[in-house]
Amino acid sequence: MFFDFLGKTEIQAALIGALFGGFFGATVPLLVSSVEENRKKRRIKRAFAPEIRSIISATAQAGLLELINDFETKISKGEEIIVPSLFYENLTYDPVFAANTENIGLIEADLAQRVTSFYRRVRLGRFRIIAYQQKKIGESEREGFLHALKIMKSAIDDLEDAERLATELDR
Numbered sequence: 001m002f003f004d005f006l007g008k009t010e011i012q013a014a015l016i017g018a019l020f021g022g023f024f025g026a027t028v029p030l031l032v033s034s035v036e037e038n039r040k041k042r043r044i045k046r047a048f049a050p051e052i053r054s055i056i057s058a059t060a061q062a063g064l065l066e067l068i069n070d071f072e073t074k075i076s077k078g079e080e081i082i083v084p085s086l087f088y089e090n091l092t093y094d095p096v097f098a099a100n101t102e103n104i105g106l107i108e109a110d111l112a113q114r115v116t117s118f119y120r121r122v123r124l125g126r127f128r129i130i131a132y133q134q135k136k137i138g139e140s141e142r143e144g145f146l147h148a149l150k151i152m153k154s155a156i157d158d159l160e161d162a163e164r165l166a167t168e169l170d171r
Contacts, residue, residue: 048100
């Protein structure tokens with residue numbers, strides 16, 4: 001037989017060594033992969049938090065809620081409005097989100113849904129307002145503009161939830 005020169009103890013030691021080697025050879029790469037995936041999840045989550053906070057801060061500093069309320073008051077009084085340029089059309093406002101849309105599925109499903117929903121509402125509000133920038137809002141545009149303001153106001157109202165989301169992403 002092939003192992004005739006080995007004793008029973010040597011064969012057992014060789015088998016045990018092979019089993020341990022196979023076990024560690026299979027589990028160590030899986031463990032390293034799992035650790036790397038967890039690090040990537042943390043990096044992605046922590047990247048979203050500051051961007052969400054910057055949107056919250058910029059909204060407050062720009063006085064968007066006050067501006068929207070002012071527009072609504074003027075519309076209710078029948079006054080004409082010329083919408084100022086609030087956003088640049090060709091500017092990437094959410095670079096972290098744009099860079100990580102393909103990785104959003106790596107974070108927990110609930111967080112991924114809330115992050116995506118936040119950006120969708122913000123982008124929709126921004127898009128609606130961009131459509132009216134530098135335009136005079138007359139009688140025929142009032143209804144559409146009021147709807148755009150409602151969308152933007154809803155996104156602004158959700159900013160308190162967004163701060164909680166950013167805090168959760170920081171964990």
